[in-house]
Amino acid sequence: MKSLRTVIRGLPVQLVISHEMSLCTSMSLQYEPSDPYAVRASFATGSDETVQWIIGRDLLADGLEGPAGEGDVRVWPAEEHGASDLYILLNPPDGAALFKAPAREIRLFLQDAEAVVPRGAESGHIDLDAWLTHLIATGEGSW
Numbered sequence: 779m780k781s782l783r784t785v786i787r788g789l790p791v792q793l794v795i796s797h798e799m800s801l802c803t804s805m806s807l808q809y810e811p812s813d814p815y816a817v818r819a820s821f822a823t824g825s826d827e828t829v830q831w832i833i834g835r836d837l838l839a840d841g842l843e844g845p846a847g848e849g850d851v852r853v854w855p856a857e858e859h860g861a862s863d864l865y866i867l868l869n870p871p872d873g874a875a876l877f878k879a880p881a882r883e884i885r886l887f888l889q890d891a892e893a894v895v896p897r898g899a900e901s902g903h904i905d906l907d908a909w910l911t912h913l914i915a916t917g918e919g920s921w
Contacts, residue, residue: 785809785890789883791821794865794876805879809835809891817891819866821877831868836897839888841866842881855881 786808792800806828808818817835820828833851840846841853841864850870856863856878864881867874 783811783894785887785894787883787887787890789880789887791866791880792878793821794878800878805877807884807887809887809894811895814895817887821875833866835888835891838884839897842885842888 786806788804788806791803791805793803794800803824804822806820808820810816810818815835817833817838818830819833820830823829831851833853834847837847837851837853842855845852845854847853850868852865852867852869854865856865862881863878864884866877866879868877
C-alpha cells in the first residue's frame, strides 16, 4: 500500500547578500509521495508571497555530504569552523539567490521523507496512468 503522508518542515534560513550581510527569512520544505523524486522548497519573500522551487530529493541529500548539482540548483555543506549549515544556490537565468540553511533541519526532513518513501523505492510510488492522462490532456511533453 502506498503512503499518502505529506512531509512538511519549516525552517529559518539566511539569504546571503555578501560575506558581511545576510537577511533572515524562512523556507518550507514539502515532500509528496505522489512526486517521490522531488522536494518543493518555498521561500518567504518579505511580503505575503512565496517563491517555490523544485529540488531533487537526492540532490538535497547528496549536498549534505559534498557539492552537488549543476545548472539552476546547487547544494553544498558550509565549510566554516564547526558550522552545521548547508548552502543552497538557486541560479535561474534572470538572477541568483544563495541561502544558508541549518543542515540538521534538512537532514531531519529527509529522514521523515525517507520513512514515507525509501530512497530507491520512488518508482513504485509514481502513478503512471495519471501522469500519462495529464500529459495527454495538457499536451505537455508532446513531440
